[in-house]
């Protein structure tokens with residue numbers, strides 16, 4: 560599918576966790592070439608909304624529509640901690656049917672190409688986050704859902720992620736990026752979850 564046809568839209572979403580209604584009457588639309596920064600304090604419901612957008616959690620009410628495949632980065636890197644990084648990523652490359660060259664390009668972009676022999680459990684927090692991000696974006700999906708992709712990253716790595724997101728959108732992709740940190744991407748749209756808390 561051509562990335563330029565991709566979109567992600569949500570209408571009148573309400574989210575309940577346990578007995579609490581976290582937020583309601585939330586609508587958003589992210590069209591091809593756009594990036595949305597989903598902002599809000601810890602515990603406000605950013606990850607819950609990301610899971611709803613990813614189709615992993617049913618909203619209490621409302622609907623999500625999309626055109627295009629999605630790739631989700633969440634707080635679980637899902638990389639076998641006992642394997643060297645290269646083999647752990649190869650597992651997902653086969654599952655995701657990712658071409659090897661595309662993964663190599665992404666690994667170079669996030670500066671991990673020299674760490675492929677290191678067991679995942681020895682990687683630093685930031686290296687592990689970059690590895691999970693590499694796996695996610697190498698899938699080649701037009702819609703990126705990135706939940707706290709900047710957590711644990713140093714300034715240089717934050718800039719790399721911002722650049723990758725900007726390039727994805729320039730290529731006609733769609734990105735929703737949940738973060739409590741500032742995000743610098745040209746043309747960024749912003750949604751404050753606090754405005755929908757009930």
Ligand SMILES: Nc1ncnc2c1ncn2[C@@H]1O[C@H](COP(=O)(O)OP(=O)(O)OP(=O)(O)O)[C@@H](O)[C@H]1O
Nearest residue numbers: 576577581599600601602603604605606607608739
């Ligand atoms: N399974 C659950 N049952 C009940 N409440 C839950 C459940 N999962 C999460 N919550 C609550 O829902 C709220 C929102 O959680 P969520 O992880 O979506 O927030 P967040 O904005 O992503 O937070 P953070 O920035 O800390 O990651 C929190 O108060 C959390 O305690």
